[in-house]
Amino acid sequence: MSTQVPPRAASEAATREPHHTPGKESADRRQITQGRSASILLLPTIILLAVVIVYPVVNAIIMSFQKDAGLVNGFFVQGGAAGFDNYTHWLAQQCNGQSCPPGTLGSQFWNAFGTTFFFAIVTVALETVLGFWMAIIMARTFRGRSAVRAAVLVPWAIPTAVTAKLWFFIFAVDGIANSLFGTHILWTGSEWPAKWAIIISDVWKTTPFMALLILAGLQLIPDEVYEAAKVDGASTWQRFTQITLPLVKPALMVAILFRMLDALRMFDLPYIMTQGGNNTTTLSILVVDQIRQGFNSAAALSTITFLVIFIVAFIFVRFLGANAVGAATSAGKK
Amino acid sequence: MRIRTFSRYASPLAAASVLVLALSACSGGSSGGGGSTGGGDAANNLDGRGPITYVQGKDNSNVVRPLIDKWNAAHPDQKVTFKEQSDQADQQHDDLVQHFQAKDQNYDVVDVDVVWTAEFAAKGWLQPLKDKMAIDTTGMLPATVKTATYNGTLYATPQSSDGGLLYYRKDLVPNPPKTWDEMMSMCSIAKQNNIGCYAGQFAQYEGLTVNTAEAINSFGGKIVDDSGKAVVNSPEAKTGLSKLVDAYKNGNIPQDAITYQEEQGRTAFENGKLMFLRNWPYVYNLAKTDGSSMVKDKFGIAPLPGQNGPGASSLGGHNAAISVYSQHKATALDFLKFIASSDTQKFYATQGSLAPVLSSLYTDPQLTAKLPYLPTLLTSIQNAVPRPVTPYYPGVTKAIQDNAYAALKGSKSVDQALTDMQSAITAASQ
Numbered sequence: 001m002s003t004q005v006p007p008r009a010a011s012e013a014a015t016r017e018p019h020h021t022p023g024k025e026s027a028d029r030r031q032i033t034q035g036r037s038a039s040i041l042l043l044p045t046i047i048l049l050a051v052v053i054v055y056p057v058v059n060a061i062i063m064s065f066q067k068d069a070g071l072v073n074g075f076f077v078q079g080g081a082a083g084f085d086n087y088t089h090w091l092a093q094q095c096n097g098q099s100c101p102p103g104t105l106g107s108q109f110w111n112a113f114g115t116t117f118f119f120a121i122v123t124v125a126l127e128t129v130l131g132f133w134m135a136i137i138m139a140r141t142f143r144g145r146s147a148v149r150a151a152v153l154v155p156w157a158i159p160t161a162v163t164a165k166l167w168f169f170i171f172a173v174d175g176i177a178n179s180l181f182g183t184h185i186l187w188t189g190s191e192w193p194a195k196w197a198i199i200i201s202d203v204w205k206t207t208p209f210m211a212l213l214i215l216a217g218l219q220l221i222p223d224e225v226y227e228a229a230k231v232d233g234a235s236t237w238q239r240f241t242q243i244t245l246p247l248v249k250p251a252l253m254v255a256i257l258f259r260m261l262d263a264l265r266m267f268d269l270p271y272i273m274t275q276g277g278n279n280t281t282t283l284s285i286l287v288v289d290q291i292r293q294g295f296n297s298a299a300a301l302s303t304i305t306f307l308v309i310f311i312v313a314f315i316f317v318r319f320l321g322a323n324a325v326g327a328a329t330s331a332g333k334k
Numbered sequence: 335m336r337i338r339t340f341s342r343y344a345s346p347l348a349a350a351s352v353l354v355l356a357l358s359a360c361s362g363g364s365s366g367g368g369g370s371t372g373g374g375d376a377a378n379n380l381d382g383r384g385p386i387t388y389v390q391g392k393d394n395s396n397v398v399r400p401l402i403d404k405w406n407a408a409h410p411d412q413k414v415t416f417k418e419q420s421d422q423a424d425q426q427h428d429d430l431v432q433h434f435q436a437k438d439q440n441y442d443v444v445d446v447d448v449v450w451t452a453e454f455a456a457k458g459w460l461q462p463l464k465d466k467m468a469i470d471t472t473g474m475l476p477a478t479v480k481t482a483t484y485n486g487t488l489y490a491t492p493q494s495s496d497g498g499l500l501y502y503r504k505d506l507v508p509n510p511p512k513t514w515d516e517m518m519s520m521c522s523i524a525k526q527n528n529i530g531c532y533a534g535q536f537a538q539y540e541g542l543t544v545n546t547a548e549a550i551n552s553f554g555g556k557i558v559d560d561s562g563k564a565v566v567n568s569p570e571a572k573t574g575l576s577k578l579v580d581a582y583k584n585g586n587i588p589q590d591a592i593t594y595q596e597e598q599g600r601t602a603f604e605n606g607k608l609m610f611l612r613n614w615p616y617v618y619n620l621a622k623t624d625g626s627s628m629v630k631d632k633f634g635i636a637p638l639p640g641q642n643g644p645g646a647s648s649l650g651g652h653n654a655a656i657s658v659y660s661q662h663k664a665t666a667l668d669f670l671k672f673i674a675s676s677d678t679q680k681f682y683a684t685q686g687s688l689a690p691v692l693s694s695l696y697t698d699p700q701l702t703a704k705l706p707y708l709p710t711l712l713t714s715i716q717n718a719v720p721r722p723v724t725p726y727y728p729g730v731t732k733a734i735q736d737n738a739y740a741a742l743k744g745s746k747s748v749d750q751a752l753t754d755m756q757s758a759i760t761a762a763s764q
Contacts, residue, residue, distance in 0.1 A: 069457075070764070071725065074485035076457050095761040102740070103733035103758030172598065173590045188537070189593040190743070277538030277739065292427070292728040293762065 060299045068294030086300030105290050108281055116282045120263035123202045128256060131210030139218045156208040164272035167201035194278040198270050210255050217251025257316045264309050375658040380466050382662040385413045386442035392421035395686035412665045434459040442660040443669055446653050448481035449727050455484040456725035461656035463488040467667055478691045481720045482653045489655055491674045492691035494682055496650030497714035500636045501603060501611040510636035514577055517639045521586040524609040530588035533599050534612035538739045541595055543731045544648040546738040550574040551719040552645035558722040564759035567752045576748050579741050618707050637713040647718040729762025
């Protein structure tokens, strides 16, 4: 905001308080008033955020330190304070002071943790490579380009639950996948086929999203840069590694960050395709299963999941340059 | 100036919308942590009469609406409104939990799956049906009444029942097997015809609990005792589970069956790829009428085979209960009696193919003409054992599924699976 004072305001101020330097005084007050009205304008947003974000998160954290209701004379009564029991239940797999037996949710935490990261890393890696490839094709000028772009979006536009059911049928024993390849794989009946079935479905579904984000980044690169490189005699590969990759990196990192966070809370695909069977339970599935058995342990688990995802996001933003938050401001400065 | 005018109107507006949000968030279940003993609520409004709401999952076969219309015509001052939930059992469960937590007075009569009844009763959400609220259960199938009973008190009225049946290829096996071992001895016939012998529901989900419980109960084992304590690590249970595991290992249960839920098994049977199938009665009509069914006139039904005679089916079905928060419990009770009445049960059976809870109806000539499987189903339900009646059912079923699945796949011995099942049920019930 400039400090220049409109003449009318200045003259008003001058007539009212003649003893002070009129311009500066008025500008100060103006800034205060503006600061106040800014905070009044921001207040609803802040209250709204407090209600829809801070309250649930804080409430979940408080809940996570309470015991789940227990039976007294056949009726459930509130359990009281739990200390860190709900957290050791998951992290140390402790059920009532002993190690959780197989078949309890507590015994599945580290498995689910590993599965979640396995899914996240493999799917995001595949989606990045495929998405990049699709983006480069879509960035070219050719007849029917908009049709291709629209077609690519179709898998992304289908609701995940529908996608999951679709692939559930494709991967049935007598489904399309098996008859197409003449195989007899029990896709949802053993661990690795089930995991790959989920990965394939997820890649099919979300690569378009990746491709579009990367495409947006590609289109920000001016053609002149490529022309200049061509004139200098750079090969296609050199142009890709020296120009495309570095210039598209900010957009690429944001795309990877978004997909990574998405994949870490993956729920519907594995839940519908395998019901979490055959070691395909992700952290989110575990949370939902736990909600049916007790809210407070579920609150602890979702807090842990939240922290895990937060840490991953932090690493991306801080060390890998996925500046999703500050991107707008730095662009504005330019 | 313009900004200030805007903010003068905007702030209250935003504040109001925030308030609305906050209120709706609170009513959504901030009481989060379980339930109370519900003593006070259960004593209130016992004489209340007036309009009530009946809550049930999706009314697929259109039995609820005509029934409610009939009730409303007869009770114009105590009308029933139908609130229809989704068709997914998990979502129905969670919807009920949310509304009970919020002490919603508009959920007067609710339809509960047999396995949820104990949980809801223990949370103090269901009106005990005793004293003034008592309901007459004579004439009802004892197993169905057992699913509605918790801690020695009736908490719901059985509304519809369901039991497992053995579908068999009568062109290949003229006389259905009576015992499990007899059935296994017939598997050579299936092998000669190059089809699978027996399948149930063995994917890792609730169906596996049903099938495992049937195997264990049929050979005299129990999963939990009457007080809800795990007793599954017993020689009888071991015999039962071993029968399933051995059959899967030696191929009498085809490999594919480890991915079967109800529908996949039905499809395989209808395509002529299975000789024996354990499934629910709904398969009967479909296998008879589906255009793609290759076994239309080639299959028969029998009770599930057991150790020395009919096996112990797991019990499916639904109960109807009154919420303790209802304002009009007298009307609600009348409506429960209306649901359990012989007329309604008959209508359910003819219109929706729902198995009645009154034993007399299973031999009613009018019904058996339409649903020929009823007498067989009666044998099944008379021998049926409810799945564990415990308020910790979600944890218990998880313990059964995970360990039975591991045993079936051979990644765990039957002994180990039962030991783990026992400790997991114990851990989940604390």
